Amino acid sequence: MPPRNRDRPAYRCTECGLTVPKWVGRCPECQAWGTIDEVGAGPVALQQVGPGPVTTPARPIGEIDVRAAKARPTGVDELDRVLGGGLVPGAVLLLAGEPGVGKSTLLLEVAHRYAAGGSAPALVVTGEESAAQVRLRADRTDRVHPELYLAAETDLSALLSHVETVSPGLLVVDSVQTISSPALDSAPGSVTQVRAVTAALIASAKARNMATILVGHVTKDGNVAGPRVLEHLVDVVLHFEGERHSTLRLVRAVKNRYGPSDEVGCFEMFDGGIRGLADPSGLFLTRHTEAVPGTCVAVLLEGVRPLLAEVQALVAPSNLNNPRRAVSGLDSARVAMVLAVTERRGRVRLSERDVYTATVGGARVTEPAGDLAVALAVASAARDYALPPDLVAIGELGLSGDVRRVGAVERRLAEAARLGFRRALVPTGSLEKKPKGIAVTEVDDLRAALGHAFADKVRSLSAAGSAASE
Numbered sequence: 001m002p003p004r005n006r007d008r009p010a011y012r013c014t015e016c017g018l019t020v021p022k023w024v025g026r027c028p029e030c031q032a033w034g035t036i037d038e039v040g041a042g043p044v045a046l047q048q049v050g051p052g053p054v055t056t057p058a059r060p061i062g063e064i065d066v067r068a069a070k071a072r073p074t075g076v077d078e079l080d081r082v083l084g085g086g087l088v089p090g091a092v093l094l095l096a097g098e099p100g101v102g103k104s105t106l107l108l109e110v111a112h113r114y115a116a117g118g119s120a121p122a123l124v125v126t127g128e129e130s131a132a133q134v135r136l137r138a139d140r141t142d143r144v145h146p147e148l149y150l151a152a153e154t155d156l157s158a159l160l161s162h163v164e165t166v167s168p169g170l171l172v173v174d175s176v177q178t179i180s181s182p183a184l185d186s187a188p189g190s191v192t193q194v195r196a197v198t199a200a201l202i203a204s205a206k207a208r209n210m211a212t213i214l215v216g217h218v219t220k221d222g223n224v225a226g227p228r229v230l231e232h233l234v235d236v237v238l239h240f241e242g243e244r245h246s247t248l249r250l251v252r253a254v255k256n257r258y259g260p261s262d263e264v265g266c267f268e269m270f271d272g273g274i275r276g277l278a279d280p281s282g283l284f285l286t287r288h289t290e291a292v293p294g295t296c297v298a299v300l301l302e303g304v305r306p307l308l309a310e311v312q313a314l315v316a317p318s319n320l321n322n323p324r325r326a327v328s329g330l331d332s333a334r335v336a337m338v339l340a341v342t343e344r345r346g347r348v349r350l351s352e353r354d355v356y357t358a359t360v361g362g363a364r365v366t367e368p369a370g371d372l373a374v375a376l377a378v379a380s381a382a383r384d385y386a387l388p389p390d391l392v393a394i395g396e397l398g399l400s401g402d403v404r405r406v407g408a409v410e411r412r413l414a415e416a417a418r419l420g421f422r423r424a425l426v427p428t429g430s431l432e433k434k435p436k437g438i439a440v441t442e443v444d445d446l447r448a449a450l451g452h453a454f455a456d457k458v459r460s461l462s463a464a465g466s467a468a469s470e
Contacts, residue, residue, distance in 0.1 A: 012039045014191055015228055037191060068209065071258060075113030078266055078276035079106075082238065082251050084259015087114075087170065087211040091258065092202050094176075094231065096216040096224045097240030102249055103215050105274050106240065106267065107172045108134070108143050110213070115147035120169025122147065123162060127154045127178030141273035154188065156181040156197050163204060173201065175215035176230075198230055231255060242269070246362025248283055249274065252303065264303040281308040281419060283361040294381030297392045297421065298373035299412035300365060306408070306415035308392070309363040311370065313377040314356040323352060329359030331366050335374060338397055342375045345401025346446045348382050368396035369406040372425065375446055376453050385457045390422040393449070394430075401446045403427045413438055425449050 012019045014037055016030040026033050071085035080086045087093075097103045104126075111122040126134055131152040138144050151162045156179050163171060173179060179197045180188035187193070198214065205212040214234070216224050224231060231237050235257045242249035251265040266280040277283070285297065285308055294313045299306055311330070318324065327335050335357055343350045357374060359365050365374075372395035380387050394412055395403040409430040416424060417437035428442040443449040 010039050011036050013037075014195075034191060069258075072117075072119075072211075074110050075117065076106075076110055076276060077278065079110065079251060082253045082256075082259075082263045082265040083236065084256060084263075088235070088258050089169070089209045089211055090206050091211055091235045092205050092233075093211075093213045093236040093238060094216050094224065094234045095213060095238045095240055096218050097242075098218055100244070101240055101242045102267075102269055102274055103240050104129075104134075104174055105137065105141065105269070106249075106251075107174065107213060107215065108138060108141065109274055111148055111170060111172050112138075112143040112145055114170045115145045118147070120147075121149055121166055122170040122172070123149045123151065123166045123168035124172045124174065125151050125153055125159050125162060125179075126174045127152070128175060143273070154178050154180060156200060160200070160204060163208070163210070167208075169210060171201075171205070171210055171212045173212070173214050175217060176201070177217050195229060198233055202233055243362045248277075248280065248362050250302065260304070262303040264305050266302075266305075281415070284309040284359065284363040285419075286310060286360055291386035291389050293384050293386045294377055296373040296377040296380065296387055297416075298365060298370040299392050299394050299416050300363075300367050300370060301408055301412070304408075304411075306412045307363075308416060308419060308421075309365055309370070310360040311365065311373045311377045312358050312360065313374070313381040314354075315350065315378065315381040316354045316356075318352060318354040320354075323350075324354040324356075326354075326356045328357070329362065329364055330357055330370075330374065334366075334368070334371070337399070338371050338374045339378060341397050341399060341401055341446065342378055346375065346379060346450055348379045348450075350378070350382060353382070367406075368404075369394055369412075371395065371397040372403060372446075372449060376425075376449065379450055380453075383454070385454050387453055388423060388456055390420065391424070391453065392416045392421045393425045393453070395425065395427045395443070395449070397446060403443050403445055403449060405430050410435060413440065425452060 010019055011023050013027040013030060013035045015032045015035045016027060018027055018029040023036055027035050069088055071088050073080050073086040095103055111124050115122040131150050134150055149166050153159050159179060176198055177189045177194055180193050181196050184193055184196055201212055218224060237255040239252045239254055247269045249267040249269060253261045253263055255261060266277040267274050268277050295310055297308055297310050299308055339350055339355060342348050355378060373393040375397060376387060376393050394406060394409060396406055398404055405427040409426055413424055413435045417435060422438055424438055424440050425443055426440055428444050431440065434440055441452050443452060
């Protein structure tokens with residue numbers, strides 16, 4: 001029997017950690033493609049390691065100076081909200097988003113604000129565009145500053161040389177997948193290259209106490225491209241989201257070592273660049289001079305932030321054997337369930353009618369708390385009864401027609417009252433104390449909600465009938 005070769009390399013999946021004897025294109029365990037990397041020779045005997053020199057001596061935790069790790073505001077309030085106050089010196093951020101959503105525009109704004117602060121210059125290294133292209137964007141958005149430096153590089157060594165020369169307080173790399181190290185044989189953008197480049201940039205950021213923002217690509221599923229180890233190495237992971245046909249952009253924190261990970265920042269794209277929206281609910285509402293059938297306002301939560309969104313519905317007679325159901329900005333499966341509950345439990349006839357449901361301003365309503373607003377909008381359109389314009393509806397619908405409780409109702413109602421809404425329908429038992437400035441009606445099921453929502457219309461019709469009879 002031939003002796004076993006202990007120098008034979010091993011291969012490991014960067015996603016799930018499975019070790020295989022030879023390289024394969026697809027991991028047998030997690031079924032991920034291109035995640036098998038060589039990790040060196042096989043098992044060897046461990047040698048005893050003795051004590052060695054230390055970089056800094058250990059001290060009591062109370063003697064550690066925290067001023068060096070204090071966050072510095074970026075000047076972009078919505079981004080500071082997500083980061084928990086601003087950029088921490090030495091922190092490394094990973095910003096991911098779909099192509100064309102506005103990542104480069106946002107980071108050019110951040111770099112300009114940082115450079116204008118005067119404490120240290122900012123350096124933007126682009127590997128996807130030429131320096132002239134970025135300069136054109138800076139001219140268009142009026143983001144040119146003498147302390148804002150720009151370089152177009154794809155080589156890691158050249159990038160580190162620029163850092164050595166400029167000594168920036170903020171480094172922006174757009175994007176990390178375009179930077180490669182000549183010391184590795186793999187192609188740019190490969191798992192090995194991305195991991196090595198990120199490790200080198202993190203080491204430079206920590207050594208220089210330099211805040212660093214890395215732009216990352218996303219897969220077709222919306223996840224950060226590259227090995228999952230990147231998200232473990234960096235300090236903050238942000239997702240930049242937005243619809244191509246809407247000006248609204250959202251920044252969500254997926255991971256944040258220095259602040260909350262459930263905050264959301266709202267931005268609006270316009271011809272002059274990008275700007276933060278401290279009050280984005282106006283994008284999702286249309287103020288009518290008169291009440292219009294088929295509209296209802298829901299109060300949703302984006303992270304911990306309440307946002308008001310208007311749900312619209314149109315119900316029309318259908319000549320088709322299978323009436324049409326069209327959805328925009330809503331979860332189609334959830335809308336189908338709400339329509340079934342509205343017809344069966346609310347006694348609103350929909351089986352022979354086309355039903356169209358949509359949101360205003362590109363809002364995405366996926367939270368179950370918007371079920372009651374969808375049902376009321378559909379019932380309003382079907383009966384041609386307009387809901388009160390100062391009414392909001394909050395609640396999740398069950399298949400039995402019951403209105404279930406949702407979280408943070410008091411915070412939602414406070415936001416609705418601030419924007420001028422004076423009436424609300426909420427699930428029974430949602431409030432410990434009644435909020436100020438808004439009249440709250442608690443409902444147990446959909447029938448009760450419909451009765452309260454259309455009470456004004458029923459009373460006006462009764463009054464009109466009585467006057468006609470007299």
